[in-house]
Each structure stands twice: as structure tokens, then as C-alpha cells.
Amino acid sequence: MDKQEYLQQLINAGEEEIELTPKQAKILEAAIEIFAEKGYAATSTSEIAKKAGVAEGTIFRHYKTKKELLISIVTPGIIKLTVPFFANQFVSEVFKEKSESYEQLLRKIIRNRFEFVQKNIPLLKIILQEMAFHEELKQSFQNIFIKKIFPKFDEAVTQFKKDGLIVDYPSSTIIRFTMTTIIGFIITRFLILPEAEWDDEEEIDRTIRMLMHGIQPDS
């Protein structure tokens, strides 16, 4: 899969098909790279055009404004990042085998998202940075979380609580703790200390064991 095909499927986030011209793909590619490096507000359209090897006018042929370019990058990115966290098949798979533990579920989630993040670090940086300043982005992220992620997660947690497999705290607390642990690990791994030596398999394993049993010994 070449770069353009890759962008194609990133931008067409499951919805309508949009054909990308080669120059359009170049623009997206350049914009993602520079937005991630310097931030949206500090990036000029002339810089994007230069890096993409196109005329500045070409950007505005495809995107009415600079902000529309940002949105067209980030919105599909949010969907691709969040929705597979609890894809339908994913959860039902876990529920089918009731014997499977919460630990198994977590291991699947973390491994599942690890690879995606690894391949989309610039995109992840843009999402984290720009959600803070653009209310629509924050809203669309919250909507996805509230409607698609949380209910599935809540269902799983409630079930596991009933089965006595996890502690009886409010689901929101357990979900928050679980997510900050996973997201905290991924952010540390790829954004804060990417150049450190990581034994990913070991670290994922220890992280999940700490999440399950805490940092007390003899669990």
C-alpha cells in the first residue's frame, strides 16, 4: 500500500468515498507533517504548498480555508483512532467466551491500538494539540466517546463486576483508571520518551499486571 492509498483510506473514514488527486495527497501528507511539528496556528499555507510541491492556490481549490484542511485531517483521524477501541466484533468476541478475563480484554485493546498509534504518531500529535483549541473537534471526540466507546466499555465493566472479576467501584472510575493507564503508557512510549529503549512486550505485560493487581507485591 503506497502513501496515497494509505491517506485515501485514512481520510475516507468508513463513510463516503472521496477520490484524492496525487497533488491533494501530497498536500495532506505535508500538512500532517508540519502541523504535527509546529502546530496548526504556527504553520502557514505557503509552507505547506512548498513542502507539498504545489502552488498555494491548489490548497484552496480543495479546501476552502486552512481550518477546513485541519478538520479534514483530524476528524477522520479521531474516528480511526477511537472507534476500533471497542469495535462491535471486538467486544462480542470477548463476551462470547465468558471465561475470558478483563485482563485478556485489556491485552487485546492495548495491542490493537499500539500498532495504529505507532504508524500515526504525527496524526496523534495533531489531535492531542488541536482538540484543546477547536471546540468542534473536542465535541466530535466527546460524541464518539459517549456514544460508541463508553457504553460498550460500561457494559463490559458491569458484566465483569457482576462476575466478581473486578472491584466494585463506579464504572466511570474503573474506566477512567483503565484508560489513563493505557493512554499514559502509549503517550510515554511514543511522545515523551520515544528514544528510550523499550521492551514493548514486557512493558505491555507489566502495565496490564499493574493495572490488574496494583503495585503491591505477591498478587
Added chain:
Amino acid sequence: MDKQEYLQQLINAGEEEIELTPKQAKILEAAIEIFAEKGYAATSTSEIAKKAGVAEGTIFRHYKTKKELLISIVTPGIIKLTVPFFANQFVSEVFKEKSESYEQLLRKIIRNRFEFVQKNIPLLKIILQEMAFHEELKQSFQNIFIKKIFPKFDEAVTQFKKDGLIVDYPSSTIIRFTMTTIIGFIITRFLILPEAEWDDEEEIDRTIRMLMHGIQPDS
């Protein structure tokens, strides 16, 4: 303590005394507010001047460049935010009473920083946002962490491991897990869902118990 005195002691982070004129305090106050809201790059000096009720030239009398204004806000902020995490008195206090548990140490840390963050949310936002784009800020944060926070933390963790109070994983892993749990809670509490209803005492308590014993039941 009025606002100017407050800024005074924020900016003079333990080092040399710098006298702030009233207008200078107004400038800092306005800059912190707008930088937090829109981001450094998207904020114009004319906007800061207007909000501060001063002429634009006044900003450049005190700060050579817009970036110098940012640095003079963020650098003392980083110090005030991070250093007390493991202030000298703080750790020695814990080590004196050897019977005290890791749990007690965590409870002190989290309560200690909770109040500071609550009072400095805009400052915290600026630090989180701008560290990503300004290498010097990232460096100064890393230096403080490596030289002042990590060694103390490592010392404590190593001691607790020896005493068999916490699990025998690498210190770096335990510290990372501990910090992402605390920071993740604080960021969720104040930045992601500040408008939700929080029972802070309960949530701190549950967070620490999950950190210690995990989410398995019957700990």
C-alpha cells in the same frame, strides 16, 4: 494576597527578586489567560495589550520578544509545578517514618499537587501545550525531572521494594505507572471533564487504592 503579589511569587521562582510594575503584572495576567485559551501562536501581542489595558509598546519594554514573554511565564511555572513533587523536606519526612507505606507517600503527593493545579489551570494548559513546540521548554522540564524528581522517586521506590512493600518491577516502570495514574487523574479532573460532578476525596482515595491493589477484587 492580591493578584500582583501572586504573580510576583510565581515569576520569582525561588531565584532572584524581580520587581513587577503594576502594568507588567497586568501584561502577565492577560498573557496567561489568552495563551491558555487560544495557544501561544494564535495569540497576538496587540490582543494581550488590549486585554491588559496597556499600549502594545509597553509589552516590548519589558520583554524583548513575544517568545521571551512566553518563557518568562512558563519556566517559573514548570519549577513551581514540578519541584515540590519531591521537595527535600517532603521525602525525608517519609523516610523518617519507615513504617509509613508507599500508599501514604502517594496520598501526600497527590493531595499536595491537587491544590496547586486547581489554582493554576491556565498555566498548566500553557505548559502542556507549548512544551511540545519549544525545545528549550521541553529540555528544562526534562532537566528538572531527571535531576530533581527522578532520583528522589527512585530512591523511595528502591527502598520500598527492598522492604517488600511494592512489587519488584524496574523502578522506571513503577514510576511511570505511578505518575501516569496521578497525572491522568488530575488531567481528567481539571482539563477533560472539569464540569462533571467529582467527589474529590473519594476519587483520590479510589485512585490510590487502584494504584496499589489494581482493579481486581478482594485486595
Added chain:
DNA sequence: CTCCTAAATGAGTGATTACTCACTTATATA
């Protein structure tokens, strides 16, 4: 009061910004 110095001002500057538009080039269909 006079003098001195630091603080404050705001009109002005060149550079850069996002965006436009008249025009050219490429592609597809018949």
C-alpha cells in the same frame, strides 16, 4: 522647584498572512 531616570505611549514599518481570481493545463467523453 529642577533634574534625572525609568515607564509608558502609539503611530509607523516591513514582512508575512490567508485567501482570490483570471488564466493555463490535463483528462475524459463522444
Added chain:
DNA sequence: TATATAAGTGAGTAATCACTCATTTAGGAG
């Protein structure tokens, strides 16, 4: 080949940017 439509161009534009500087104001010492 002829025609239509979409893609691409780049010079041009008004607005805004960070920053300067000659000048005025404020406050304290003698």
C-alpha cells in the same frame, strides 16, 4: 479531433503580524 469539466497555477490583495522609536508622563532625590 472537438468540447467540457476539473485540476492546477501564481501574481496580487487587504489585513494583520511582531516589533521600533521618537516622544511624553511619572516619581523620587536634591
